Amino acid sequence: MKKGILLVNLGSPDSPEPKDVKKYLGEFLMDERVIDVPLWARNLLVKGIILNTRPKASAKAYKKIWWDEGSPLIVLSERLQNKLQKQVEEPVALAMRYGSMTIKKGLQELVNKGVEEVLLFPLYPQFAMATTETITVLAEEIRQKYFPNLKIESVPAFYNKPDYIEVLSNSIKKHLQGKNYEHLLFSYHGVPERHIRKSDITKSHCNPSDKVNCKCCKIPSEAHKYCYKHQCVEVTRLVGEALNLKEGTFSTSFQSRLGFDPWLQPYTDRTIERLGKQGIKNMAIVTPAFVSDCLETLEEIAMEGEEIFHEVGGKEFTTIPCLNDDDDWVALISRWIKEWATPETVMV
Ligand SMILES: C=CC1=C(C)c2cc3[nH]c(cc4nc(cc5[nH]c(cc1n2)c(C)c5CCC(=O)O)C(CCC(=O)O)=C4C)c(C)c3C=C
Numbered sequence: 278m279k280k281g282i283l284l285v286n287l288g289s290p291d292s293p294e295p296k297d298v299k300k301y302l303g304e305f306l307m308d309e310r311v312i313d314v315p316l317w318a319r320n321l322l323v324k325g326i327i328l329n330t331r332p333k334a335s336a337k338a339y340k341k342i343w344w345d346e347g348s349p350l351i352v353l354s355e356r357l358q359n360k361l362q363k364q365v366e367e368p369v370a371l372a373m374r375y376g377s378m379t380i381k382k383g384l385q386e387l388v389n390k391g392v393e394e395v396l397l398f399p400l401y402p403q404f405a406m407a408t409t410e411t412i413t414v415l416a417e418e419i420r421q422k423y424f425p426n427l428k429i430e431s432v433p434a435f436y437n438k439p440d441y442i443e444v445l446s447n448s449i450k451k452h453l454q455g456k457n458y459e460h461l462l463f464s465y466h467g468v469p470e471r472h473i474r475k476s477d478i479t480k481s482h483c484n485p486s487d488k489v490n491c492k493c494c495k496i497p498s499e500a501h502k503y504c505y506k507h508q509c510v511e512v513t514r515l516v517g518e519a520l521n522l523k524e525g526t527f528s529t530s531f532q533s534r535l536g537f538d539p540w541l542q543p544y545t546d547r548t549i550e551r552l553g554k555q556g557i558k559n560m561a562i563v564t565p566a567f568v569s570d571c572l573e574t575l576e577e578i579a580m581e582g583e584e585i586f587h588e589v590g591g592k593e594f595t596t597i598p599c600l601n602d603d604d605d606w607v608a609l610i611s612r613w614i615k616e617w618a619t620p621e622t623v624m625v
């Protein structure tokens with residue numbers, strides 16, 4: 278069976294103009310796995326309120342980070358795709374969950390190349406209903422409707438794979454070389470608290486012991502369905518261990534909350550402010566929920582975050598880039614692809 282790979286990231290508007298941002302946000306926020314309320318309430322909230330207020334402000338933010346080649350998230354995902362394609366024999370396609378580069382087009386591109394079996398690779402280290410699950414569910418719907426003979430297998434969450442932690446840790450180390458930082462903040466994209474109770478943890482392919490050991494969300498283990506928070510906290514702990522970070526010199530926070538419901542805490546903006554007020558002068562920040570730099574890292578963290586830090590007396594604010602098209606990251610994904618494509622090869 279001819280095999281192929283479909284990388285899938287979140288997506289971006291076609292341009293940073295308010296009309297394109299509105300169209301993109303409309304598709305994104307009307308996803309029932311992102312704003313998980315009944316359709317009538319989602320219509321009211323998204324079409325009645327958010328799309329009438331947010332696109333202008335979001336467009337302004339997108340304009341600050343937009344590159345000549347386009348959206349950083351898309352350009353960086355394409356660079357990753359191109360580098361990967363040089364390392365593996367199988368065709369590598371790229372799609373976005375929202376926007377013009379649809380999953381259907383990505384699958385069609387592979388099918389046109391004769392592919393019969395697809396490795397679907399959601400570009401998210403942690404599993405969340407609003408990211409991995411929405412991709413796998415949509416891909417399956419599209420498969421059933423348009424490509425019934427295609428076989429699709431999904432890459433599970435890889436947040437705690439030792440080889441991933443090693444690549445992430447080395448990247449952090451490289452970017453912090455020669456920096457005299459006092460605190461390293463691990464900032465993850467947040468989700469509303471209720472999201473972590475909604476999806477089934479078995480879909481995240483976590484180590485089954487995670488269910489028992491998870492203490493972060495205070496959900497009893499039998500009822501503990503899903504914990505994105507736990508997976509984030511684990512990344513921080515594992516990188517802390519790999520880099521031998523001292524207790525108290527690193528911590529976890531959650532960014533990008535939307536609306537009035539409680540989201541995962543502590544919030545990143547308040548954490549940056551607290552660190553500055555506590556007298557921290559030099560801090561660094563890494564964003565391991567994102568594989569590619571995007572609006573949330575380049576604007577919300579690198580620009581807004583830095584401003585908050587300076588306002589409360591902070592001096593040096595170092596933003597560590599996402600893995601993007603880092604060579605070691607490309608080599609690792611290539612290895613995972615080769616393992617999948619030739620299952621008889623046992624990689625050690
Ligand atoms: C781990 C990744 C992500 C999770 C989980 C996630 C959840 C989530 N996001 C929103 C609302 C917005 N997110 C926006 C941008 C955005 N979100 C992610 C990733 C995750 N989102 C990325 C990579 C980006 C950047 C996209 C880019 O083009 O660069 C935005 C748009 C920007 C803005 O207006 O602020 C919104 C809105 C919700 C509600 C949510 C909930 C579960």
Ligand SMILES: [Fe+2]
Pocket residue numbers: 466533
């Ligand atoms: Fe988001």
Ligand SMILES: [Fe+2]
Pocket residue numbers: 491492493494495496501503504506507
């Ligand atoms: Fe948990």
